[in-house]
Amino acid sequence: MSGFLVGSAGRLTLPRLALVLAICAGVTGACAALAPLIGTVVDRGGWHVAVMGLGAFDPGSPDHAILWVRIPRVLASLLVGGALAGAGCALQALLRNPLAEPFTLGISSGASLGAVLAIRLGVETVFGFAGLGGAAMVGATATLLAVWRLARIGKQLPPATVVLAGIAMSMFCSSASSLIQSTSDFTEVNHMVQWMFGSTETVRLVAVGYGALPIAAALIVLIGYARELNALSAGAEVAASLGVAVGRTQTVIFVTSSLLVGAAIAVVGPIGFIGLIVPHALRALLGPDHRLLLPASILGGAAALVVFDTLARTIIPLHHLPTGAVTAVVGVPFFIAILLRRKQRAAMWGGG
Amino acid sequence: MAQVQLHGVTVALGGRDVVREVSAEAAAGELIVIVGPNGAGKTTLLRAIAGLVAPRAGTVRVLGHDPLRAPRRVIARELAYLPQRYELAFPFAVEEVVLLGRYARQRGLGLAGDADLAAARDAMAACDVAHLTTRRFDELSGGEARRVILAQALCQGARCLLLDEPTAGLDPAHARAIFAMLRAHCDAGATAIAVTHDLDLALRHGGAMWLVAEGRLAARGAPGAVLATAETRAAFGLAIHVGALPSGVPFAVPA
Numbered sequence: 001m002s003g004f005l006v007g008s009a010g011r012l013t014l015p016r017l018a019l020v021l022a023i024c025a026g027v028t029g030a031c032a033a034l035a036p037l038i039g040t041v042v043d044r045g046g047w048h049v050a051v052m053g054l055g056a057f058d059p060g061s062p063d064h065a066i067l068w069v070r071i072p073r074v075l076a077s078l079l080v081g082g083a084l085a086g087a088g089c090a091l092q093a094l095l096r097n098p099l100a101e102p103f104t105l106g107i108s109s110g111a112s113l114g115a116v117l118a119i120r121l122g123v124e125t126v127f128g129f130a131g132l133g134g135a136a137m138v139g140a141t142a143t144l145l146a147v148w149r150l151a152r153i154g155k156q157l158p159p160a161t162v163v164l165a166g167i168a169m170s171m172f173c174s175s176a177s178s179l180i181q182s183t184s185d186f187t188e189v190n191h192m193v194q195w196m197f198g199s200t201e202t203v204r205l206v207a208v209g210y211g212a213l214p215i216a217a218a219l220i221v222l223i224g225y226a227r228e229l230n231a232l233s234a235g236a237e238v239a240a241s242l243g244v245a246v247g248r249t250q251t252v253i254f255v256t257s258s259l260l261v262g263a264a265i266a267v268v269g270p271i272g273f274i275g276l277i278v279p280h281a282l283r284a285l286l287g288p289d290h291r292l293l294l295p296a297s298i299l300g301g302a303a304a305l306v307v308f309d310t311l312a313r314t315i316i317p318l319h320h321l322p323t324g325a326v327t328a329v330v331g332v333p334f335f336i337a338i339l340l341r342r343k344q345r346a347a348m349w350g351g352g
Numbered sequence: 353m354a355q356v357q358l359h360g361v362t363v364a365l366g367g368r369d370v371v372r373e374v375s376a377e378a379a380a381g382e383l384i385v386i387v388g389p390n391g392a393g394k395t396t397l398l399r400a401i402a403g404l405v406a407p408r409a410g411t412v413r414v415l416g417h418d419p420l421r422a423p424r425r426v427i428a429r430e431l432a433y434l435p436q437r438y439e440l441a442f443p444f445a446v447e448e449v450v451l452l453g454r455y456a457r458q459r460g461l462g463l464a465g466d467a468d469l470a471a472a473r474d475a476m477a478a479c480d481v482a483h484l485t486t487r488r489f490d491e492l493s494g495g496e497a498r499r500v501i502l503a504q505a506l507c508q509g510a511r512c513l514l515l516d517e518p519t520a521g522l523d524p525a526h527a528r529a530i531f532a533m534l535r536a537h538c539d540a541g542a543t544a545i546a547v548t549h550d551l552d553l554a555l556r557h558g559g560a561m562w563l564v565a566e567g568r569l570a571a572r573g574a575p576g577a578v579l580a581t582a583e584t585r586a587a588f589g590l591a592i593h594v595g596a597l598p599s600g601v602p603f604a605v606p607a
Binding site for chain 1: 399403424425429432439441442444445447453455458461462463464508
């Protein structure tokens, strides 16, 4: 039975799918239940990390109020982590590129630009959160489209040019965001900066509520395309000869992934590298079959962001770090490590 | 009835006509070998038949379907295509790669059922890769990987096979076994069109030969006869000598 849970030694079976996903769901559930109980306290002994008992879930408990301060950000982390990891996993298969990720593809910067523009133009004050979210989604989709067009050489999407196009778009979008900021007034800039940190600190339950429906729907659509993602791993032409309606599939995955990233970023601001680290680690652990990998990445991304978020608010005394900063500290070395792996380097510059 | 029909097919790539006015047909049970020099348009012709590139003019029919118009899923059940180059982005296991061939015949989650597993088993046995089942595809040798991809194409269960250099990189024993297997497949009613540079195998196993030169179908007929034509000599820039071993087995060598 070795290789049943871990590794890819053969085809996917229903028992393996069910068992692995049940374990993932259990881990995610445990992280989500424990995270709001963990926090920092200051007393006469100084500063330390404290874990509240399960009694805090009792409405009569004095800790109950604290719990309710933490719960929205845990829920936001679950939602956003799942969305970003799911989108990252799908984009990696679509672009056949292990480095593809909302952040490296510049989609996060595009979404930020959309949101900054929405704040500057007052769209947010008219349409509220939906206006900000909508603008972020438009920004995300437009950037992904631009990267796709820029990176395309003939009918090929060489991994190296995809990353270069992502970097170029990312620089363009952040410059444009800076430009808009420099022409905005103080309250607008304050709002923009706070938002662009990528933090769950100020997230409100209502934003999570708004984001939940489109994100859940988009994730279900993506999971429905898991077999197509497997076929696309061999390239568009092979996928077409295997029977995949390639054009439609690519469009759906592109639009859905942009929507996911846009919605996730609208809820908490740009958070990078979850979409890179989680699918990559799980692929090494579970194998590349997207019928298992994609849902596992979604659950894993949710759990991972809850953990990162809990670290962000407990790691430095009395400072809540932006969650995006913590994921970047872990994510950038991870990105470089993948980049330096010899085999993949050969594949990257070899094109295809 | 012809399973594959080409009528005046012209394909342009980058503004240049790579395939020019090719009209031909392949009937059920036929094993057709396409030969020709590098860059003659052999691969593009196969891709046009597979519906992967649109002809500038002319029509392609595969079992009555226009492969460009019919849903890909329908085409994939009738026609399998082995590309010259095949690169997987992720480290799938051999069995997973072969089972990808069943895509068009599966629904829903697509977990392999009995029919899928039987098809995969037969295909892997036919290509001598059954012993590689649990190996990682990206760790195989070139020839092994080639045979696995061929097994994926066979696993599709299609009546028409389009194969772009199925024996490239294979050792002589496996190359011969693959052609013998294709022959048996065609004798059982399938149609196969294979591009190859292996003139010996083409001569021995091919039922008919198409010579493609500068995008045109320059000659067609029995392999021995086509190889002996002036067109073949002109296309390759050298004459192909066709002879027979003492055992009666024919061979072809550049003269």
